[in-house]
Amino acid sequence: MAKQKNILPGFNLSLGYTLLYLSLIVLIPLSAAFIKTTELSFNEFWNVVTAPRVLASYQLTFGASLIAALINAAFGLLTAWVLVRYTFPGKKIIDALVDLPFALPTAVAGIALTAVYAGNGWIGSWLEPHGIKVAFTPLGVIIALTFIGLPFVVRTVQPVLEDLEAETEEAAASLGANRWQTFTKIIFPAIWPALLTGFALAFARAIGEYGSVIFIAGNVPFVSEITPLIIITKLEQYEYASATAVAVVMLVISFLLLFAINGLQWWFNRHANAAR
């Protein structure tokens, strides 16, 4: 297609407003975090972000986020499969409810999960006699992070499953493949980029999560204290520079994840278009 002049009006106004608003609300405030850390020398910065208590919080935050994202990848795939392929009573309601973690305020999720999984709660009172303590342990952190990441995998895999052509599966079956072979050789290769994207989104969301975790975690230093809580604690003690140092570490990791996810989606779209 030849490049033609765009005749629509409003380009300067809309782009100008977009850039101004983006700068004022997002870019300038975010740059404040990076500038604030320059108040610290490199050694001070390093000591803050590698203090044993902070290191323990990274371990919990990233470890629990990873486990939660893996749980969501497995059950999210299964949920998407069941919602696309099968019919059962109440399916429409279940489909709508999958988005509950997006819509329910995190603080409400936090106190609700704590109430349910505490020693005297509906599920906790049933688990505790078996020696499984959920509330106020790292396990509670995993439960909360699984809750808030639940919709991501379902919502990225679901449309891809819906668009799969029935013909390829029929061809596989007519060539003698059983259902499991068809799934691993035909269906899974088609949906795994979406699965990976959903996993990465759930993981990224879990790393920064605060509201739903702090109620159920118990927040014991070195045991169940997440990194965002470390930032809050430092802020409450007016240690702005060191709070910001930890925040910058998290920001850099989050940005890398965001770029990885965008790259994944770009690659995935190219892949999908090439297949057509």
Next chain:
Amino acid sequence: MPLATTSQHSSYQNKVASSRATSEPVWIRWSLIGIVLLFLSLFLLVPLAAVFTEALRKGFDTYITALTDPDALSSIKLTLIAAAIAVPLNLVFGVAAAWAIAKFEFRGKSILITLIDLPFAVSPVIAGLIYVLIFGMQGWVGSTLIDHDLKVIFAIPGIVLATVFVTFPFVARELIPLMQAQGKDEEEAGLVLGASGWQILWRITLPNVKWGLLYGVILTNARAMGEFGAVSVVSGHIRGMTNTMPLHVEILYNEYNYAAAFAVASLLALLALVTLALKTFVEWQVARNASSHEKSFN
């Protein structure tokens, strides 16, 4: 081609249902459904039910008392104010950004789209922190604010700013792909027929994207009213002054006033359910419009 895919769906589902070779045995099907229902019950339904049960545990009178408490009412008011400012601001931004990105070609467009997504990647706690660094007592403009007797942090403006930040991308993200898919033929036709830029926006573009717009507004509003982490950092937790509903829930909960905490929480849970219902309704409208389009094309 969205029109083609919708017609494929229905024929595809019929095929799956009718063909044994591309479906699982009944017992596998029902065990998979069972596992999913158990998983979703443990993580979604039981906690949701717990909110309402705990809220009403001490009876309906306690419930009403908790909700009509002056501090609770002031938290509801503040939550509504924050959402009433954040939603329109991000709505206007979303339309402007989508207009520039979907209707024009320019360098750095994909970088701009990534930058619009940034607030999703930032932890809510950090979203609050950055405004403290700028407007706080020791912040960039902190002393200027004190000189003019203005308060941003530990006051309503800070809460609004933090809310705007966390809900920043929602409308833009809904509108950009939608307006890209619709192209600009109709707008150009309007221009040729003599419409002004604003007329094109009001009469052509916005009616075409109304459902996407509504979808974005619903998501923005839900997040604005429910935000906790970011608001918690900038609020200062002054009862009856700078507490939003989620913060009020936290204070009551930490005071072991569980019935009252869950009573306020139940309002937020109701809001979430209304959000889901509206969202489903909009999705249903979009699907219905798509299929009626399809009929008129055939």
